[in-house]
Amino acid sequence: MSLNPSPLSTSRTGGCTLTGALAVTTGIKDSVTIIHGPSGCAHHNFSLLHATILDNDCMVIPSVISSAMSEYDVIFGGEEALLKVINETAAGNPGIIFVLSTCITETIGDDVLAVTRNAGVPVCMVPTGGFLGGDFETGFSHALIAVSNLANPMVKPGEYSRTDSRTVNLVGEKNLEYEVKENFLEIKRLLSLLDLAINLRFAHDISRSEIDRLPFASMNILREPALTAVGNHLQAAFGTPFINSFPLGISGTLSFIINVALVAGSPPEKALEAEKKYQEEVFKEFSDLRGARVRLKIPSGIQENLLIEEIFHKAGFIESPDGVLLPVPYPFPVGTNGMKRMLHLWRRALICRAV
Amino acid sequence: MEEGTDLQGCLNPVWPCALTGAVTALSGFSGIAVVIHGSSGCYFYPATLLHNDLHSTFLVEQEVVFGSSERLSELVKELSPDYQKVAVVNSCVPSILGEDIRDILSEYTIIFIDTPGFTGDFESGYLGAVKGLPVTMGTGADGVNIEGINLIDPFARGNQREAERLLQLMGVPVGTIFCHDSYQSLNRAASFSITVNPDLHTGYGHEMGSLLGLSSIRKTVKTLADTFCNADTCGIENEVRVVEERITKAADKYLKRFDPPTVTIFSTCSYSGFAATTLKQYLDADILYCGSRNEPPRPSAKVIKVTSLATIQSAIREHSPDLVLGSTFERSVAGDAAFVALTPPVRGEFRLSSKPLAGTEGELSFMEDVLNACMDRQQRKSVK
Numbered sequence: 001m002s003l004n005p006s007p008l009s010t011s012r013t014g015g016c017t018l019t020g021a022l023a024v025t026t027g028i029k030d031s032v033t034i035i036h037g038p039s040g041c042a043h044h045n046f047s048l049l050h051a052t053i054l055d056n057d058c059m060v061i062p063s064v065i066s067s068a069m070s071e072y073d074v075i076f077g078g079e080e081a082l083l084k085v086i087n088e089t090a091a092g093n094p095g096i097i098f099v100l101s102t103c104i105t106e107t108i109g110d111d112v113l114a115v116t117r118n119a120g121v122p123v124c125m126v127p128t129g130g131f132l133g134g135d136f137e138t139g140f141s142h143a144l145i146a147v148s149n150l151a152n153p154m155v156k157p158g159e160y161s162r163t164d165s166r167t168v169n170l171v172g173e174k175n176l177e178y179e180v181k182e183n184f185l186e187i188k189r190l191l192s193l194l195d196l197a198i199n200l201r202f203a204h205d206i207s208r209s210e211i212d213r214l215p216f217a218s219m220n221i222l223r224e225p226a227l228t229a230v231g232n233h234l235q236a237a238f239g240t241p242f243i244n245s246f247p248l249g250i251s252g253t254l255s256f257i258i259n260v261a262l263v264a265g266s267p268p269e270k271a272l273e274a275e276k277k278y279q280e281e282v283f284k285e286f287s288d289l290r291g292a293r294v295r296l297k298i299p300s301g302i303q304e305n306l307l308i309e310e311i312f313h314k315a316g317f318i319e320s321p322d323g324v325l326l327p328v329p330y331p332f333p334v335g336t337n338g339m340k341r342m343l344h345l346w347r348r349a350l351i352c353r354a355v
Numbered sequence: 356m357e358e359g360t361d362l363q364g365c366l367n368p369v370w371p372c373a374l375t376g377a378v379t380a381l382s383g384f385s386g387i388a389v390v391i392h393g394s395s396g397c398y399f400y401p402a403t404l405l406h407n408d409l410h411s412t413f414l415v416e417q418e419v420v421f422g423s424s425e426r427l428s429e430l431v432k433e434l435s436p437d438y439q440k441v442a443v444v445n446s447c448v449p450s451i452l453g454e455d456i457r458d459i460l461s462e463y464t465i466i467f468i469d470t471p472g473f474t475g476d477f478e479s480g481y482l483g484a485v486k487g488l489p490v491t492m493g494t495g496a497d498g499v500n501i502e503g504i505n506l507i508d509p510f511a512r513g514n515q516r517e518a519e520r521l522l523q524l525m526g527v528p529v530g531t532i533f534c535h536d537s538y539q540s541l542n543r544a545a546s547f548s549i550t551v552n553p554d555l556h557t558g559y560g561h562e563m564g565s566l567l568g569l570s571s572i573r574k575t576v577k578t579l580a581d582t583f584c585n586a587d588t589c590g591i592e593n594e595v596r597v598v599e600e601r602i603t604k605a606a607d608k609y610l611k612r613f614d615p616p617t618v619t620i621f622s623t624c625s626y627s628g629f630a631a632t633t634l635k636q637y638l639d640a641d642i643l644y645c646g647s648r649n650e651p652p653r654p655s656a657k658v659i660k661v662t663s664l665a666t667i668q669s670a671i672r673e674h675s676p677d678l679v680l681g682s683t684f685e686r687s688v689a690g691d692a693a694f695v696a697l698t699p700p701v702r703g704e705f706r707l708s709s710k711p712l713a714g715t716e717g718e719l720s721f722m723e724d725v726l727n728a729c730m731d732r733q734q735r736k737s738v739k
Contacts, residue, residue, distance in 0.1 A: 013395050014395060015395055015396060017396075019396065038447060038472045039365065040375070041396075042365075043368040043369065044396070044400035047400070050687065051700070053687075054683065055703075061688070062367075063367065064367050066365045068365045074447075074473055085365060103394060103419075103447065104448055107419060107451060131393075131395065131396055131414060131448075132416050132419065132448075
């Protein structure tokens with residue numbers, strides 16, 4: 001058996017755990033995140049977050065602090081530098097302090113957990129460790145789990161009837177994706193068909209105190225199946241059942257309604273009928289695309305081939321090797337309205353080709 | 356407000372590390388395969404910033420434990436046939452593992468740059484990488500290298516074109532362009548250099564001056580004329596005069612209606628200095644704060660090193676300027692001040708043309724942006 005990981009191993013190109021964890025911790029608006037490592041690591045990630053903030057027309061700048069490890073700290077250890085930054089950060093009295101480690105601090109053996117435990121102030125350490133901790137998705141999941149452990153409900157979960165709450169949590173929205181708001185609005189629209197409301201966007205633009213509401217929802221809806229470990233953790237901790245993905249595609253959106261209704265104990269028929277009618281209206285709007293000769297450009301991360309095929313046939317396209325190349329957005333569009341935006345993109349591609 | 360080693364200096368850092376600088380310099384030369392020896396996290400940031408073909412060993416934990424030599428050799432072997440040279444840039448973790456990269460890759464003639472992120476800032480990495488390039492210098496008045504092209508700079512393309520145009524106007528051949536040229540060009544570096552960004556002086560070629568600002572252009576043209584006896588300086592001298600008159604006329608028009616702007620500037624040291632001098636000269640601007648992303652070459656009370664968005668935000672709040680110059684970071688905390696982009700990154704706006712900052716066109720473009728931004732703000736104020 002070879003221990004050498006394949007050059008094609010997906011973990012190699014899965015990004016940094018820090019970025020994944022920051023996508024969660026910076027979603028807690030009164031938090032401060034300390035990155036224990038060289039300032040370059042904090043800059044790379046802060047720059048990315050800042051760009052996303054601009055794209056999403058949100059001007060609340062998250063607080064990301066670097067322990068600014070120098071060559072000296074790399075040689076003699078960076079624990080002292082970390083403790084100093086934690087204490088100085090605590091003086092500003094933030095809602096919560098998160099500490100993330102980097103690959104360099106993991107390699108030199110800084111005991112970040114011990115520093116955070118002995119800091120004398122409440123600190124939430126998220127196990128990251130740069131690439132030594134896994135990839136973007138690992139960082140994202142670990143951070144969600146670490147943050148969920150902060151939930152300190154005033155009412156004991158056993159005394160609370162979830163099914164009566166008629167609310168759901170959205171867990172693990174991709175805060176760095178361009179259409180995060182549109183996806184949220186789509187879920188909200190679909191839930192409203194079942195008379196369900198949103199209890200908590202975990203963790204998107206919430207405060208530390210709002211985390212305490214996490215246990216009080218009738219179900220958790222995960223952004224994608226990759227977060228199943230988070231769903232399991234929340235189920236074990238608070239007994240909350242979960243749906244493992246936002247709705248994707250035509251039948252996927254309808255199944256989503258059925259599954260949510262089932263967990264919520266609601267009859268799905270009325271909602272299903274309304275959504276089917278809406279989907280028909282959407283495709284009618286794009287009836288001019290019927291018969292267009294096209295081929296699809298599917299990004300490597302997309303695994304929803306059957307869903308794409310379903311949309312493809314419903315829209316009446318004809319697959320042809322010399323057809324117009326239609327891009328499939330990544331991540332795959334959410335719900336019926338996501339499909340509608342994708343059809344607009346495809347129509348534009350067809351018009352451009354015709355011109 | 357000076358940025359020290361206190362917490363504020365570490366909050367939301369706005370300037371890239373040495374690794375990014377090194378990769379930026381090397382990726383400017385076609386024919387060089389740039390390999391980031393590190394994880395995908397270290398790869399993605401420069402890759403998204405530069406939009407160039409970059410390569411990486413994409414290290415995972417096993418290689419940190421058992422060594423990365425096999426992985427690195429495998430990648431260099433794969434890339435070598437397709438490129439004239441492979442350059443390996445070390446990141447933080449492999450730099451402390453103690454592996455002898457040159458020895459591991461002894462069967463290849465690679466460029467090895469050891470500038471991990473913790474060793475310094477963007478400029479130190481950029482210059483460290485340039486020093487590691489196999490440059491062969493010419494002899495005599497064979498041409499002039501252009502220095503200071505930095506591909507993350509929003510003015511890189513424009514500055515290069517402007518420098519090439521001005522040298523062509525003088526009839527002086529262009530040597531190697533640091534850092535946006537071919538790998539072969541390193542074999543024919545000229546003995547003289549001019550720069551469009553004095554912060555990035557490479558040390559290759561006798562320094563003949565800068566094209567940043569009209570007074571620098573005048574001096575540089577004179578120096579070039581003293582060296583290149585056939586250089587034609589009339590065209591440029593005339594151009595400089597015309598540009599000066601055009602800007603003065605526009606600035607006078609502005610000053611007839613409005614007070615000189617109060618300004619805070621945040622850029623690299625040379626760009627900040629250029630902006631401050633130009634704004635004082637034409638608009639009698641009051642420079643309230645002049646921040647530099649990199650270490651100023653000489654300690655100065657006028658230019659302060661600042662790399663934290665928290666410090667930048669405090670400085671802008673404290674001074675309440677009419678005009679802020681900087682990057683997207685500064686724009687996000689500029690409030691209702693006028694804003695002009697001077698520093699990377701510049702996001703949230705379309706930049707399709709090749710705007711320069713250096714040369715006569717750079718001076719015109721800069722003042723045009725400043726005057727229009729200030730006018731827009733005055734109009735906004737009057738509507739309120």
